[in-house]
Amino acid sequence: MTHWLTTRFCIDLTQPRIMGIVNVTPDSFSDGGRFANAEAAIAHCEQLCEQGADILDIGGESTRPGARQPSPEEERERVMPVLRHALRLGVAVSLDTRRAALMREALALGVDIVNDVSALGGEASEQVIAAHPRAGVCLMHMRGQPESMQQAPVYGDVQSEVAQYLATRAARLQLLDVAAERIVIDPGIGFGKTLAHNIELHRCIPQLCELGFPVLVGWSRKSALGTITGRAVHQRLVASVAAALAAAQRGARVLRVHDVAATADALKTWQALEADRSTLATH
Numbered sequence: 001m002t003h004w005l006t007t008r009f010c011i012d013l014t015q016p017r018i019m020g021i022v023n024v025t026p027d028s029f030s031d032g033g034r035f036a037n038a039e040a041a042i043a044h045c046e047q048l049c050e051q052g053a054d055i056l057d058i059g060g061e062s063t064r065p066g067a068r069q070p071s072p073e074e075e076r077e078r079v080m081p082v083l084r085h086a087l088r089l090g091v092a093v094s095l096d097t098r099r100a101a102l103m104r105e106a107l108a109l110g111v112d113i114v115n116d117v118s119a120l121g122g123e124a125s126e127q128v129i130a131a132h133p134r135a136g137v138c139l140m141h142m143r144g145q146p147e148s149m150q151q152a153p154v155y156g157d158v159q160s161e162v163a164q165y166l167a168t169r170a171a172r173l174q175l176l177d178v179a180a181e182r183i184v185i186d187p188g189i190g191f192g193k194t195l196a197h198n199i200e201l202h203r204c205i206p207q208l209c210e211l212g213f214p215v216l217v218g219w220s221r222k223s224a225l226g227t228i229t230g231r232a233v234h235q236r237l238v239a240s241v242a243a244a245l246a247a248a249q250r251g252a253r254v255l256r257v258h259d260v261a262a263t264a265d266a267l268k269t270w271q272a273l274e275a276d277r278s279t280l281a282t283h
Contacts, residue, residue, distance in 0.1 A: 001214050004254075005181040006112035006136035009092045011054065013214050013253040016267055019094065020045075020053030020260045021220065022086075024078040025062045025070075038081040045086045052264035055113065056086050057256060059096030063117050063191070076102055083111055094138070100124040107132045117142050117191060119169040130176035138184045138216055138254075139169045143192025153192045159204040162187050167211050184254060186216040190224055198224045202243075205250035218256035219243035241266045 004011040011017060024041045045056050060078030061070055070078070079095065079102070086093045087110055094113035095106045100122050103114050107128065113136040120126045120139065129137050141162045143153050155161050166185040173183060187201040187208060201208075208215050219225060225239040226232065241262050244255045248267065257263045 001181065001212065001253075003181060004136055004184055004214055005134055005179065006092050007107070007110060007132065007134050008112050011092060011136075015271065016248040016252065017054040017254050018052060018260055018263055018267070019055040019057045019216070019218075019254050019256040020048035020051070021256060021258050022048070022056055022058045022082065023062070024058060024060045024082055038078075038085075041082045042085045045082065045089060048260045049089050049091055051261035053091060053260045055092040055094055055254070056089070057094040057096050057113075057115055058082050058086060059115075061097065072099055072101060075099065076105070080105070080109075083109060087111070092136075094136075098122050098125075100128050103128045104131075107135050112136055113138065115186075116140065117188070119166070120173070121169075126173060126176055129173065129182075130178055134182070136182050136184065137173070137178070138186055139166055139173075140186035140191065140216075141165050141188040143188075153194060153197065155197060158193070158197045158200050159207065162201060163204075163208055163211060166208070166213075170211070170213060180212060183213050184216050185211065185213045186218065186256075189217060189219050190222040193224075195224045195227050198222075202247065202250065205247060205252055209251045214253040215251060216254035216256060217244070217247040217252040219247065220257040220259065237262060245270055 002014050004013055022041055022044055048056060058079055060075040083106055092112040094115045095111050096115045097103060098116055098118045103125060114129060115138040117140045129135060170183050189198050205215055220240045221233050221236045225236045229239045237259050240259060244257055244263050245266050248255060255263060
């Protein structure tokens with residue numbers, strides 16, 4: 001799949017695209033509270049666009065392990081002012097939520113993508129997406145719920161189980177006449193997985209691509225990188241960029257990151273170094 005069809009944009013996926021994270025929450029694992037009010041979150045959206053974000057992913061619920069789920073009204077009040085402003089910035093806008101009512105309101109506003117960590121598992125979520133003929137959707141795999149997902153997760157074969165889950169969720173959407181071009185899948189690094197599970201899913205990105213949908217990967221600042229490097233969450237820039245680049249090399253088309261500028265520089269460098277001679281001759 002060489003493109004991602006969204007409400008306002010047909011996103012070219014012939015090269016990896018950067019999805020910049022905007023957490024409008026007081027308790028996200030890496031930047032909780034920094035952008036918890038609309039003014040700070042809006043300024044952050046503008047900064048990420050300047051740094052090279054292709055997509056802004058705006059969320060009002062922290063899904064870190066053990067996080068408290070906000071009320072529907074609390075989540076709505078966090079994200080709606082930010083979404084309204086982001087829609088004027090000239091890039092694709094994604095809403096990160098599990099709630100169908102909020103999806104419906106945001107899509108009516110013109111939001112391009114719904115990014116759901118529960119893969120539209122909530123009641124009525126599939127119908128909301130099906131009712132919008134161009135809206136993009138990202139289906140993510142999560143074992144359990146954020147409150148308990150990291151309590152000794154166990155798989156028989158993590159690769160086949162995650163692939164089967166994502167294929168099934170995508171197939172359900174297609175039965176509702178949601179075009180394949182609208183669907184992206186995410187193996188859910190860190191969502192109900194051990195370090196070994198995360199590494200195995202990273203290695204099988206090419207096999208996930210064979211399901212026929214672009215793959216989104218989000219390693220950014222996650223605890224698995226802390227386990228690998230021994231670094232605290234705010235010291236994981238290098239690890240995060242390295243993981244994003246490794247995911248792109250394996251075929252990931254969308255990289256969900258906090259550190260947009262560093263990731264953009266890494267991608268530009270990698271692409272220049274890997275370009276064939278005919279491409280270099282035109283520059």
